[in-house]
Amino acid sequence: MPVDRTTSETATSALSALDQRSREIFRRIVDSYLETGEPLGSRNLARILPMALSPASVRNVMSDLEGLGLIYAPHTSAGRLPTESGLRLFVDAMLEVGDLTSEERRDIESRVAGGGGGRTVDGVLSEAGRMLSGLSRGAGVVLASKSDQRLKHVEFVRLEPTKALVVLVGEDGSVENRLIDLDPGTTPSSLVEAANYLNTHLRGRSLAEARAELNQRQVRVRAELDQLTARLIDAGLASWVEATGGRPDTLIVRGQANLLEDVRAAEDLERIRLLFDDIETQRELVRLLGSAEAGDGVRIFIGSENKLFSLSGSSLVVSPYRDSESRVVGVLGVIGPTRLNYARIVPMVDYTAKLVGRLIG
Template identity: 50%
Template sequence: MTDTRKLLDDMNDRSREVFRRVVEGYLDSGDPVGSRTLTRDFSEKVSAATIRNVMQDLEFMGLLGSPHISAGRVPTQMGLRMFVDGLMEIGIPDESDREKIDATLGSNERDVSGLLDRVGSALSGVTHGASLVLTPKREAPIKHLDFVPLGPDQALVVIVFADGHVENRLFQPPPGLTQSSMREAANFLNAMIEGHTLSEVKSIVQREMESRRQEIDTLSRALVESGMASWEGSEQGDSPDRLIVRGRSNLLDETAEADDLDRIRTLFDDLERKRDIAEFLHLAQDGDGVRIFIGSENKLFSLSGSSLVVSPYMNADRKIIGAVGVIGPTRLNYGRIVPIVDYTAQLVGRMLSDRSER
């Protein structure tokens, strides 16, 4: 891939200013920017012909393009990347934007998912894009669990957490299940897992099963292993309620082209099937801070021709536990969206850390 930073360094002041003004004009209006528009407020006295020559050079470099038969230019994906990496000015979120995000975190309710749902709605409203919030895996300590038979080939694990949250998870038990082996397996687990989180339980149970192999019969062992398999599956990032998507109507604008609408609907269909949750978190995990993906730079959003601004959020131990992001057209106002996403991610991280210490 072309080194956009080197291209920027090699440009003279006039070329750099023309390029910056074309990109900023396009991001502001969505329309191609012509040479006469630039001539009116250029920092030095130059003719429209001179600016046209500069724009042609930038087009030859792959930084600008000419849509349709328009005399104006728009930035290419490579041009947007160069602008974002080298020329974009990032400030702090407006006070009104911060207040709207802050307002979602003012509740003392225990339901983290509900709170993050409101965060997603506020983020979508503030940015006028579609918001994504990847909620953290539940890390509250376990208080108690029970196995409940539902039939010959189906059972339920009922997990009660110390914070009052209850989860019910279906799994396929081993053949020959009996009520006594259910009770034995539940007693075996409850004796060791109370006070531990789900992410800790698997290794604890495996160690205990090895050391107490003779104390638990074959059916109970198989039941415990079946139940553990269902928990392990929930840890792989594909839990159906971990990804919150809000504001999709912001992208399904009536003015969008038919092809654009089809691509965006494909994107949301993928997200609603939760097929790419793990990929979404992976995008955010490569380093701290906000990351920007433009157009086809990542496979998750390439089909829709959209851009993604995403940032991870962390717990008190500085471990990444989720992410927040905004999807929008490639002509997003990146300079405004980036600090909003960053602010939201840091706020969510602090909020979750404070709650875990109560």
């Protein structure tokens, strides 16, 4: 299963510094944290290790691991928890990712495919986010690109002498309303001419195709229309692109409430509040999810490795999904606390991405 493992030189060096005993103790601490969220002490560790070690010997190894920055003590005389660096090392070099069972695959397929061929693309994506949320007990997220959206109708509505509203309707029924500036002296007839030109020549084309077509027609446009109308046509198309920084995307988030189920203390509640703030900052989340499109396979972002989750201490497991021509058309995954069950969620996200690609391809 493709997992984008980008072990840093520091992580590689830290792993090579661990002997078999140290790796086993480190693994047990991480496994315990991922399962319970609680620190693991030397006495309990000594009881579950496959080799015979006294609590004192375990404490010595734990001290070495702490010195390497892989674990830490949350309180005096407490057990140990993995640091974010420790989690990154574990995920990059020690995580054992299995595969889904046939039953798990059928379950995912039935939830996402649902209504079969009659289900819309938006319905498939929304259900994928809901399904990932339900199975992971985190928040399911889906980023769907609308870069291939096709135009159905364009209209200019004058609001003020130098302001107009551009209404762009896509063939899927989506509507974008954008405010544009008008040149002084723009007449009502210019607005009508611009809309008529776009609806006549560019209807049914994607935004990228419309822009390319417009560029090719520039000479003829200026011959057919006056300068003000030509600028209106260009502004009308540009408004659709500039609304989201050149890339119109839809962000679907499902299951934020799941993140409240495992709140154990006041600091956990504050972390969840911060995570909700992160999710609400959709522009940053879109940018972060978009960065996952660059590589193949599942990518894992842990805590402060990205500025979006620097305060909440959360993790993101994501994978791109592709259309029938193998083009990346979106990203989906799971947001949750850093103690996500990575071994279970990675194959789940990977399979869901492939399934969604088949359904919408």
